Amino acid sequence: MMQRVLSVIVIGLLAVVFTRIVGAYVQLDALRPLAASYVTLSPESLTTPNVITGILITYRGLDTLGEVAVLFMVAASLGLLLKPLEGQPKPPKAFQRSDPGEIVHSGKQVMFPMILTFGAYVIVNGHLSAGGGFQGGAIVAAGVMLLLIATPETRLNTTLLSIVESTAGILFVLLGILGIVLAGGFLDPRFLPAGELGGFISAGAIPLISALLGIKVGAELSVVIDKFRT
């Protein structure tokens, strides 16, 4: 009884705080100066019409490096925590995974290449329309999850995936250092020629960096999903 009264009081106080924050929200008429400079500079100096990818990879490149490190740490710690111990018995026979049937199997055979192609499309189109490295990598990992659901006996080659992921991370950092050497700062993509706005080969090294990010995230999330199986 006392707990309920207490929780109602806490929720009431939180509601008061939130209404004050929401009430003080003023609709901005124009962008703030920093955002305006990003929006105008990105198509001219970086030749990418997708401002978000430009900000993620160039103007805030160190944050992307931090995200890559965080994802790698997550995958490593999950691998450590979910490793099966030697003394544990295997689950009993009646609890084994059931076969989902033939329709799902055929459906997987149709949809899996399509999902992979769609993921590759989203990765590669990072600088033109909505997309980018992280998003495309998540779609690729979703395709792998479909594979794991439809045929539960697949064994993913986790060592190969880990090697691919680490190589992609190393290449990403190397590209960043090339940015320092050849152009402005870390991860500056201007050291490759910038084509015209909206073309496929344009925006300097941003497609390369997006591709590396996508491969890395895709391999990582696949390994993470695989660890969660019994």
Added chain:
Amino acid sequence: MSELIGSLFIFSGSVFLFSAGLGLLRMPDAFTRIQTGTKATTMGATLVMIGLAIYHPDWIFKLLLIIYFVYVSNPISSHALARSGHRLGTPMAPGPDALAEIDTRSDAAGDKL
């Protein structure tokens, strides 16, 4: 003229979607609800996309991709859902159960979700 045809397609598509929602409310049983849910929504979404394709002829490739996705994936997921539901022993409306001998119920009959 093409706008009129496009609007007609979009309208019929939304009629299908509304009937899917209505069917969800009024059907007597979980399995019949699955059936009306997936069939009607897939058809409705397909019709709406075709209507949009008539409106903007240069969007047609991406719209065809979405139509293909929804058309192939929705029946598969509903089939898997109904199969699991039958294995779990969800209560069915009275009528013949054609799958009773082939598919055995699950052993963990403790919690009927």
Added chain:
Amino acid sequence: MVLVFLGIVASVIRLVIGRTLLDRIVAMDVLTIIAIVLIALYAHIADRFVYLDVAAVYGLLSFLSVLAVARFIDRGL
């Protein structure tokens, strides 16, 4: 448009009421497909091509989530 919204209201009601687990999952599925249609219609209204990518990703999401939940309630992952 109004009909689509009424469909949303009806399926949300089923989502709230639904007696067994299966009802709620199928209500979720219907809601995501309706969301795809809404995004496509909004892309038509605002006349931007890039919003269709979002609709495609949503299609993928609904399919995979229903499959995963169906496997999960069966015998665990």
